[in-house]
Amino acid sequence: MAITLYYFAPSPPARIALLAARAVGVDVDIKVVDLFNKEHLTPEFIKINPQHTIPTLDDNGFILWESRTIATYLVRQYGKDDTLYPKNPQLKALVDQRLYFDCDTLWPRIRAIGFPLIWLGETKISEKLRKSLNEAIGFLDKFLHGRKWLCGNNYTIADISILASLSSIVAVGWDISDYPNVKAWLESCKEIPGHDENQAGADAWGDLVRKNLEPGQL
Template sequence: MVEIFSMVVSAPCRAVLLKGTANALNVEHSIKNINLMKQEQMAEDFVAMNPAHVVPTIKDGDFVLWESRAILQYLCNKYDKENKFYPVDAQARARVDYLLNFDLGTLYKAIGEYVYPIWLYKQAPDAEKLKAMEAKFEFIEQHLLKGAYLNGDSPTIADISISCSLYVPTFVGFKFCPEKYPKITAFREKMATFANNEELSAQIAECMKAMMAAEEKSE
């Protein structure tokens, strides 16, 4: 039984919930919601398990892991017997790993630097940080999205992780203009309906759709 400690509003948590896993991979699991607003991640038992006190965290037997992308890779390695979301071919897997690293170190970093000061600390938008973030979007548009998904015609954990990152700018009213970002727009729409028939994926897809609807409403 894999325990997933999570808060659904968090982008890396959504990546883990959306699929790297559990229902999609038929992993027996339970979800424990950790309310960051109430500082539940600082509870003694949680910090004892994960001294970095972040979500998502998973516990698989005695094995504890955090960092969403590592969790996605672990769950695929251990439970994705059909290798649906994490290809085994060395070069195909290297490309997924590249995309996960690009997300963590470049894309999500630039998004966080622009969004979090505004969203969490109510600071004024920073034009330079906006420019830096948009440069990453232009890079994805021009160089990464060659097929329907980032790695071709079927989704991988890199699509999951990057699509979750791409929701974050919308928290502060950023809009992906379809004329400027036609491929990203199509990709985001595809990922918003990405779900299998399982309850968890459906819940997350609902959450993502609601976020997109809220985005449209504010236009």
């Protein structure tokens, strides 16, 4: 049986799971769940995932949700080696730290800008939210000082996770000119399998954010 990924392309977390699948080279059957049509709230989907979140993975009856958990599972289960999620305790800890940074700092600050614009009809970005996100991008720029990738000599699931998040706000038109290490890293990320699929989803998210955004907000 095929692995099924319940997916919505504009969703950055959903794209983390897809990028992880592409990176390990495992085939997934993508089932689109349209959040705007509330397909995640159908009885059929809630039976699969009571939290009704996207992405959700069905690996031959093994059901899993939370994007970064899906990514680590796919790498451990199907990865040909430990490049994407190292076994070395120090490298693994560094990857985990970057994943937690995305989960707890970067993505929540991006979401705090995008969610009200997409779902609540807001039209402006407050200065507080703007400064908060730029602070997080500044942290990322420091993480990348002297590095091509976030952890070690190869891209890992930390790069995959942060790429899905950051590419979304960049697609809105966010100015990252003050963060040269981040700009160089985004260019390097074109090497990651599934990059173009992720970019298409990021562009869709960017379009949704800009739809209600007043001119001059970026």
